[in-house]
Amino acid sequence: MPIEPDGLNSADPRRQACTPAPRWRHALAQESGTATIEFCMVFPIVLFLTLILVQSTLLMVGNQFVHYAAFAATRSAIVYIPADYSHQGVEGRNTIVPDEGSPKFDAIRAAAYLAVMPVCGKLDDSSENLRTGELVDGLNDHFASYGQDAPRWVDTLAAARLRYAAENTDVQILYSDILNEDLDLVDIASAGDFYNFGPRETITVRVEHRLNLSVPYVRGIFADGEHADGRGKYANVTAHYTLTNEGIDPSLPEQPPIERITR
Numbered sequence: 023m024p025i026e027p028d029g030l031n032s033a034d035p036r037r038q039a040c041t042p043a044p045r046w047r048h049a050l051a052q053e054s055g056t057a058t059i060e061f062c063m064v065f066p067i068v069l070f071l072t073l074i075l076v077q078s079t080l081l082m083v084g085n086q087f088v089h090y091a092a093f094a095a096t097r098s099a100i101v102y103i104p105a106d107y108s109h110q111g112v113e114g115r116n117t118i119v120p121d122e123g124s125p126k127f128d129a130i131r132a133a134a135y136l137a138v139m140p141v142c143g144k145l146d147d148s149s150e151n152l153r154t155g156e157l158v159d160g161l162n163d164h165f166a167s168y169g170q171d172a173p174r175w176v177d178t179l180a181a182a183r184l185r186y187a188a189e190n191t192d193v194q195i196l197y198s199d200i201l202n203e204d205l206d207l208v209d210i211a212s213a214g215d216f217y218n219f220g221p222r223e224t225i226t227v228r229v230e231h232r233l234n235l236s237v238p239y240v241r242g243i244f245a246d247g248e249h250a251d252g253r254g255k256y257a258n259v260t261a262h263y264t265l266t267n268e269g270i271d272p273s274l275p276e277q278p279p280i281e282r283i284t285r
Contacts, residue, residue: 070240077237081244084141084233085259091137092261095193096227098133102126103219104269116219116269120195120211130195134229135187143234143253144179145186152188154181190232190256198224207262219267228262 103126108114110125118126158180165172196207197217207226210217219225235241235255245255 073237073240074243077235077240077244080141080237081233081235081257081259084231084257085261087138087141088229088231088233088259089261089263091134091191091231092227092229092263094137095130095134095229096225096263096265098130099126099195099225099227100265100268102129103225103267113216116221116267117216118195118210118219119216120209127195130227131188131191131193134191134193134227135184138191138229138231139180139183139187141233142183142186142190143236144182145189145253146182147185152184154184157181157184186234187231190234192230194228194230196226196228196262198226219269221267221269223267224264225267226262226264228260230258230260232256233259 103118104116105113105126106115107125113119113124113126118124120127122128158176161176161180162172165176195210195217197210197213197219199206199208207228232247232249233256234253235244235257241255244257246258248255
């Protein structure tokens with residue numbers, strides 16, 4: 023083993039203790055806090071941009087569900103409006119009363135509520151007369167029919183989300199005003215106590231939903247308002263869909279009293 027001029031070999035611990043540290047070690051020691059400072063400066067910006075991206079994605083998904091709710095409500099309208107409930111003392115064929123309590127109007131609104139439920143917030147109580155228990159029982163029966171246990175959200179979230187949907191979703195049934203040059207859509211509620219659609223008249227349903235904004239710190243950027251009871255902020259999302267009324271009278275005219283000649 024080579025011997026140095028001072029009489030110590032290179033492997034001797036006394037010589038290693040006297041050996042000065044390399045320059046890169048001094049550089050790291052002097053810049054040890056730089057990475058921490060840079061992280062503290064960049065992290066809030068990255069977090070803010072990430073939260074904006076998450077809230078934007080949730081808003082786009084909510085927009086898709088509101089459009090689907092408009093389609094579901096319109097599809098329900100062209101099926102329920104032609105129904106004849108005159109034997110129950112309510113609306114006849116192609117007639118609808120645009121008010122709560124009407125079986126046709128309630129069915130159309132329920133279609134919109136159920137379609138928009140996946141993107142709704144939670145509401146523990148509501149003034150809406152909703153049969154949330156039937157929804158929970160129906161979901162439990164659905165999973166039981168496949169031999170599966172219902173997931174926890176059926177008992178913990180389904181009813182609360184349905185109540186939020188009913189409280190924060192407005193449904194309007196519209197008709198085309200052909201007497202107006204602009205063919206404006208008019209709410210049937212302005213036409214009187216009831217409205218009678220023609221057999222192939224177009225039916226439009228507009229759905230406006232106050233979409234719950236759940237991402238903290240950035241939801242105020244997208245908010246259009248705040249719930250009155252302090253449950254957070256929301257964004258207004260509106261969609262409408264138009265389909266043709268299916269209310270064609272299937273009955274045939276009476277057979278004319280003409281004597282038939284057979285040969």
